[in-house]
Amino acid sequence: MNADLLGAGATFPDPLYQEWIGAFVGDNPGVTITYEPIGSGGGVEQFTAKSTDFGGSDAFMTDDELAAAQDAWGCDVVHIPTVFGAVAVAYNLSGVESLTLDSETLAAIFLGEVTQWNDPAIADLNEGVSLPDEPVIVAHRSDGSGTTSIFTTYLDDESADWHDQVGKGKEVGWPVGVGGQGNDGVAAAIAQNDGGIGYVELSYAIQNDLSVASMVNADGKAIEPSLESTAAAADGIEIPDDLRFSILDVGGDGYPIAGATWILAPTCGMDATKADALKAFLTWALQGGDGTAEELLYAPIGEALQDKALANVERINEGGQ
């Protein structure tokens, strides 16, 4: 097999994709795969301009974007979810070892309505925890980010006030709080302020051993963010046939603030050997890549979704060149 594949897009799964590519290329001489982490927006753009063979995005394409991509390639374009990421709510409160929040309270904090840590809204969820009479200092991302998108999509779905006042997206008009650049900037803002609270990628929170809040899910269970609870998040949710889905209303043992990241690929217009190589790579990654994913702190998508993802992989270039 001789093929050179080029992909570009989301930065969030980049470390994992590089690892997967390295292992796959090692076993398949003749194949080279390049993935450039230029951001989800750029990933969709380059894929639509047909300057890449596949794209990567932390957000599924909007109807508009999908139509444009279909138009460019002249056929359908498939979404292939690869892994889940979760967004952890990190905090800095000296003396407080564990913290539980629900979506309404989290929304109220980020709307600036709950301003003291000993506010009854927080205290009611944390009986037995002595919360200090300190101001809440909110930190958010100042850069456009899939992490912000997952976080605000969750709040937008759960809280009517949030939906009316802020909405969702990769960048939003924050009513309160200080912005940090990247996970690192948000973590610094939290660490440098007693009373700080913000959101970061779960993998970042685990690597840096941040204190994170448990979130009450749709079944009323307080769930700690972890790879297992993230993987469990997608268990009960309904997934449409085109695999464009948000993870909302999570119940069971699932952690409620999570989202998938996707590979975008065309169903026609690819060179046959290229298409075969891409299909072989994605099949291999989805079936055998879970171990690598967990090592790098990404949550695998689980068996049920994996079958659907593989079905979409099979559709790559089905229309031929």
Next chain:
Amino acid sequence: MTAAPASVGPLAAIRRRRVADPAFRWVLLGASLLVLVVLALMIGSTTLDAIPVFVSQGIWSFLTGTTWDPGFSRTEITGTYQAGVFIYGTLVTSLIAIVVALPVAIGIGLFLTNVAPRRLARPLVYLVELLAAVPSVVYGLWGLHFFAPVVLKPAAQAISGELGWLPIFAGPVIAFNFFFAGIVLAIMIVPIISAIVREVFAAVPEAERQAAYAMGATRWEVMRSVVLPRSRPGIIGATMLGLGRALGETIAVALLIGGGTAINASIFQQGESIAAKIVNTFQESSPEGIDALIALGVTLFALTIVINLAARLIVRRMGDVSGEAVA
């Protein structure tokens, strides 16, 4: 005409010059034109992309409004794009940077040219110039993880504690704000300003200084009444260069300014600058969002031109008043 070397006859020398001189002139002209062409292309293409944004928002509301709510269209402008918050943040951080950096840079320049012994001046010059060679992302990260929390935050809290009744110093001081970004910017532009003012101070004629000394002036009086007035146009030029750097600085500001979404009066609150907004969001922007960011870029360019023209006007006025010839 001078005598030609023995091996080449005078005629050959003239002939060679006939080719070499015009060729050289064309090369120089080409080099100068290249800059103009690049500049024209840049202004042309960015303005072309930005015009739909200016038109859909209305130029006045684009410049003064405070809502930035990007849309996702590929073909038209559907979001709300208003740059007031970012223009304000750019001006405030740059102003803080200049107010802090200028006295320090002038102090360094005076010290190196009029006070310091030669064997101390030389290494000091190297050290200051070393500051200019540090990449801005290093300034940003150093500020983020060390300088801001350890040095600037306590300082800001002290200032806010004493002068907090003034709206521009109102607390509380949280991580990341105009002040942090402005001070780190100041550190970045000190070497630029001080390098130029040092040259300007050194160019003050020795005779004038000696004359002042001869009339019994102290060292301070010489600097105040001979060196500084003589150097005023140069100081303003150096300030403009530093200001240009501060206005356009991207990553260090993005790391420290705090990504605010509203206009805050206090320098201890968060904001956003034009350059920081662009670098923060271009990667994840939709096609129309990219156009809006390019419109921000055009705005920054225009802002820089306006400020430079204003400075030039000031220099000319001053020149007229003091009766000095000004370049």
